[in-house]
Amino acid sequence: MNxxxxxxxxxxxxxxxxxxxxxHFLPEYETEENKIAKQAVQKYTVIAFLLSISxxxxxxxxxxxxxxxxxxKTLTVLAILYPAAFYDFQFFRIPxxxxxxxxxxxxxxxxxxxxxxxxxxxxxxxxxLITAAIVFAICFVCNLIMKNAIGMGDVKLLAVMALYLxxxxxxxxxxxxxxxxxxxxxYLICAGRKNKxxxxxxxxxxxxxxxxxxxxxxx
Numbered sequence: 604m605n606x607x608x609x610x611x612x613x614x615x616x617x618x619x620x621x622x623x624x625x626x627h628f629l630p631e632y633e634t635e636e637n638k639i640a641k642q643a644v645q646k647y648t649v650i651a652f653l654l655s656i657s658x659x660x661x662x663x664x665x666x667x668x669x670x671x672x673x674x675x676k677t678l679t680v681l682a683i684l685y686p687a688a689f690y691d692f693q694f695f696r697i698p699x700x701x702x703x704x705x706x707x708x709x710x711x712x713x714x715x716x717x718x719x720x721x722x723x724x725x726x727x728x729x730x731x732l733i734t735a736a737i738v739f740a741i742c743f744v745c746n747l748i749m750k751n752a753i754g755m756g757d758v759k760l761l762a763v764m765a766l767y768l769x770x771x772x773x774x775x776x777x778x779x780x781x782x783x784x785x786x787x788x789x790y791l792i793c794a795g796r797k798n799k800x801x802x803x804x805x806x807x808x809x810x811x812x813x814x815x816x817x818x819x820x821x822x
Contacts, residue, residue, distance in 0.1 A: 608663045611674045615659035622682030623648050625701055651685040658817045666821030672716050676767045677817055679708055684810040687760055691806035697756030705763045734765035734773055757805045772822040780812025
């Protein structure tokens with residue numbers, strides 16, 4: 604059992620635990636009327652662990668060219684997406700505490716990344732910041748063309764993902780997210796469960812798209 608296997612698998616568990624623990628810092632989780640949501644979180648936690656471990660195993664055995672740092676960053680993104688997708692699905696919003704937590708963890712991860720990849724870290728940071736700025740700009744234009752086309756919570760979530768993944772991996776995740784969202788929206792409308800005017804939470808699609816990207820393409 605090599606060090607890459609141990610670190611990747613261990614971090615998949617730790618990052619998922621940290622992401623799930625975020626629920627305890629969000630006010631909706633503690634209210635009496637949301638006991639059903641709290642029960643759902645327990646089931647959701649099991650699913651989150653299985654997803655993270657499956658991604659870690661794919662990284663170790665299939666995507667061996669990935670660096671440990673790349674694996675850690677994507678696993679962190681998935682850990683952040685678990686509570687973000689759940690809250691968006693339940694309450695149609697993404698709490699700023701999740702975004703702040705994600706930015707804080709990214710800053711912390713810069714420390715080992717600087718040590719491990721000191722020659723490339725400047726380019727990695729520039730790529731991430733430029734990608735995040737482009738995400739904001741594109742979403743801003745989309746909202747100008749079509750009012751409320753994408754919520755600010757989703758915009759901030761995608762921008763934070765850019766800080767972790769950079770341009771190439773984010774593009775892959777977003778493309779698969781859009782495909783998943785399109786297929787799901789068509790199904791929901793055709794099945795009569797939603798109509799064109801209904802709000803459909805986007806973060807769950809981001810989670811699915813990113814997870815599929817990690818499994819199929821090793822982002």
